[in-house]
Structure formats: structure tokens, C-alpha cells
Amino acid sequence: MSDAAMTKQAGMDVAIQIIGMHKWYGDFHVLKDINLTVERGERIVVCGPSGSGKSTMIRCINRLEEHQQGQIIVDGIELTNDVKKIDEIRREVGMVFQHFNLFPHLTVLKNCTLAPIWVRKTPKKEAEATAMKFLERVKIPEQAMKYPGQLSGGQQQRVAIARSLCMNPRIMLFDEPTSALDPEMISEVLDTMISLAEEGMTMICVTHEMGFAKTVADRVIFMDAGEIIEQAPPAEFFENPQSDRTKLFLSQILHNA
């Protein structure tokens, strides 16, 4: 608890704090004693073998998954069963999914304006202007009137990023944003994410793109079997991994790269 007290004093600089968090799926212990503090403006890359609980962990941050023990404090608000607090946190935390999850029955523009209009009560005109601004930032304003099904994977993922940004989130979560993309489309999505990082967005990104981790991350977190095994700045993490599991993982993925 002394950790929590300290961060309260540190005040506004902490964006996310996870303290002693555990999660089970039925009898299966997926997340074990997760402790993580993310400062405002920090860019964190989470990596690890599949099934290690990376996605589950970041999905706990906006309550798409429920944790059973420990504390998650986002933006000073503790996640509990209180629906109002959950909604409050979800408004501030954007999320980008592996499979984009765009709304296929709405145009790109409506995908981007729906939540601002109905959740933030932004006037329609203003929401559309904001949406166009972000669609320009992800370099696809000309697709605004199309439906998601008419776009390529890379374009869809960029729309998904724009859609999240339209809510003006203070924190962005990326759940393997490039894993479902064809190789030639990965860089366009990564470029968007890099430019976002350069603007100082607080980001937690689950990814296997080690190049991205090296260029952008302030810290790399390695997870295995539901635990955070190691965390270090990228240079140190890649040059001088401490644990055997990290070494094994790095040798496996860098061998292919």
C-alpha cells in the first residue's frame, strides 16, 4: 500500500497504476501479481510469447476484462464495479484492436463521430470537423464516406486509430495493432503510431514489432506465463536481457527478423 500512497503524492504524473493485480479465467490463473506504473507521456511496449497474458492485461485497464484481485488506478480513478467510473475511464482511454473492430454498417466518418456525438455530446458539425482532422492525420480523409469493408486492412486500422483519437483520449492502448495486417501494410500503421508517440501520447502497446519498440518505447515490458518478468528501456532490454526466458524469447523472434 505504501506504493499507492507514494503515487498519490507524485500526483498527476501517473497515468496508470496497477498494484498486485491477479486474474483468473475459471480455475486458470492468467495474470499473477501484476505491478506496473505508467507515467503520463510514457510509451510502453509489452511483448512476450503468445498466451502470456499481454492482451488480457491491457484489456483489464479499460475493463474489457475484470480483474479479481489488486488495484487498477487509471487517471486517479480506481476501477471497481461502479459503472459510472468504468464509463469515465473508457472515455479517457482509447483502444485499438488486432482485428480493427470498425463498425461495418457505418461509414468511416460515422465510425469516427458516433462516440463523440453520443458520449461526449459534441455537436454533429464539430464532431465531423474533428473526425476529418484525425482522418487527415492518418492520411485517409478521402475515404471518409466509404464503408470499412471497402478499405484495405492498413486503412481500416488507421481509421480505427482515428476513431479512438476522436474521443480525445489521454491514454491509448494498442492490442497487437499490426498482427492481422499484410506485411506491406504494417509500416503505414506503425508510422501513424510513431507520430502519435512523438506528440506525447501515453501509450501502452502490445506488439511483436521489435523495430517499433526500439524507436519509440521508453520502456519494454516482457511477460511470460501471466507474469511481468522483466522491464527495461529498449536499449538495455535488447542488448542486455537479464532473465533466461527473455533471452530465449528474444533469440526466437530476432532469429526470424
Place this chain on the structure above:
Amino acid sequence: MAIVKTERHPDLPPPTSQTGVIGWMRENLFSSPLNIVLTLVAGYVSWVALSSLISYAFIDANFAGTTREDCTGSGACWVFIKMRFGQIMYGFYPEEERWRVDVGYVLVAIGLFFVLSDVVKDKKWPAIYLFGFVPVACYILFSGGYFGLEHVETAQWGGLFLTLVLASVSIFVSLPLGIVLALGRRSSMPVVRMICVGFIEFVRGVPLITVLFMASVMLPLFLPEGVNFDKLVRALVGMSLFASAYMAEVVRGGLQAIPKGQMEAAKSLGLGYWQAMGFIILPQALKISIPSIVNTFIGLFKDTTLVLIIGLLDLLSIVKSGTTDKEWIGMAQEGYIFVAAVFFVFCFGMSRYSIWLENKLHTGHKR
């Protein structure tokens, strides 16, 4: 050796044997000796059947005259339908009041046109008109008792008019109620879920005839003395609840087909449960359920004929009772063909509309 193309190959049209009428016929009708034989046999059979039907119903049929003695031709005697047309359309609704039914039809038709067609983009006002104003206006028009309109007992309602009232009320009630039941069945609240599952399984477990019997015969036994609902209202409640249970299962199928990611994306944007359902999940779920929803509607439309057994005179029963009239004995064939044709027109219309709607709502994400 390396092959390097220096110029791009232009796009060419496909060979003519693959396209157009000839290509289609070659592929679908005459692709093998067996297919050629089958095509010829099927063609012959349908020509025989159709030509005799056409000569019976049109060429040799009798249209002129007022009694069965006027039917001298060998074909159908449509004079029967013509003479009883008023009754077939309106039942025993007083003749001088039938304009009220027609006005109701026009009101509904205007509403349906604007809600279902593509003419207006914003469906807010047409929907308010059709689902808010029209039901009240039709109730006042049909039943009377207000604004100097003479009260017409529902016992006098009949024919196609009654069929349409039964079908449209149960359709309009069953869709929203079915959606609510389907959402309830997937709810995380155990009590809500149990109530919905219980209702759906109970209603689906009994035949519609039983429900109608219950509504018309049993219900009055349970109600206190003096409390009595109109027989038509009881039939309407029975049919609507019955149809809702089926609709709930259809909608549930649609809901289950929507990937979990859609709800997650909606939640992660901060949308609440009802917003996510209303804007994201239901529009997609209902869209993919259109064929099954319309299928249920069509089934329901035809099931309205079962009200015959509780003594309501819908289109089928009024024609049937017409054929027992001693003036017109032996006219059952004409009567039933006419009823079948009327039902076909409505059901086929619904079917075509659903296909048009599916195409319109297609946004290119499903191949």
C-alpha cells in the same frame, strides 16, 4: 531463363460463349446430356401445367353475370368472387361504413411507403407517423365511437380486412417485443434471463391453436366475473405473444452472429449498453436476420387463418363459409384459388421487399 514482361497485359472482355443469354443457357440448361433431357422434360411439364391453369383461370373463365347460371364456360366461375367481393374484403362490416376501412388502408399505405422506401432519408417523422399516429387513427376509424363515427363491433369485422388487422398488429408487436425478449435472454441478470427463457420456451412449446384456444376459451374462466375482453383483442394478444417468442429466437441468432469485438469496440469508446445495442449491435444483428425475420412474418401472415377455429371470420373462413351458401355450392375451387392468390401476393411482396432491403443495406463487408 527469366521471363520479364515489359508491357502490362490489357484487360480483355471474357469469351462470348461465357456471357449473355447463350452463355447462361449453356451453363445452366444444356451443360450435359442429362441436363438437356431434364431441361426438355421440365419445360414440357411446366408448359402443360401452366397452359391448363391459364385457360382455366382466364381464357375459359366466366367473369360476366350475377348468378351461377351465368357461368356457362368450362373454366372458373369468378362471378362467385365478384358477387361476394364486398364480404370477402370487409366481412360483415356495414356497407355504408366501409369507406372507413379504405381510409385506414390509405393512411397505412402512405406510412409504409415513406418508412420502407428510399424516398426520404430521414425516417424519423415517417416512423412517428406510422407507429404513433396511424395505429390510433386506424383504431378510431375501424372501431368508431368517436367523432360521430358509428361504433362497429369487432364481431362484424372480417374477410381480408380482418386478416390484415391480425397480421399487421402481430407483426408490429412481435418485432419489438421479440427484440426485448432476445436481449433479455442474453442478459447477465439471472432473473431477467430466466423470465425470458421461460416465456420463450413455454410459448414455443405449444401449438398456436392451443394459444388461441387458451386466449378465447380459457382466459375468460380465469378472469373475474364481468371482466371480459373482446374476442378479437384476445386473439391479437395470443398471436402477438406467440410470434414474439419466435421472433426472439430469430433475433437471438442474429445477435450471436455479431463478433464480440463489436461490443468491445463500442464499450472501449465509452458507449453504454443501450447505446452500443442501439447503434452498433442491433442494426447489424437485425440486418443479417432479415431473411429469417421476413420468414417469420410470412409464416405469421398465413397462420392468421387459424383464427377460424375460434370463430373469427378472416379471409379464408369467410370464403369457406361462402362456398357453403346453397346459391353457390361447388364453388370451393374458385374460392380457394382466389384466397391462395391473395395470400401469395402479400407473401411474395414481403419476400421481394426483404431481398431489396438486404441489397440496400449491403455495405461491402460481407462477401
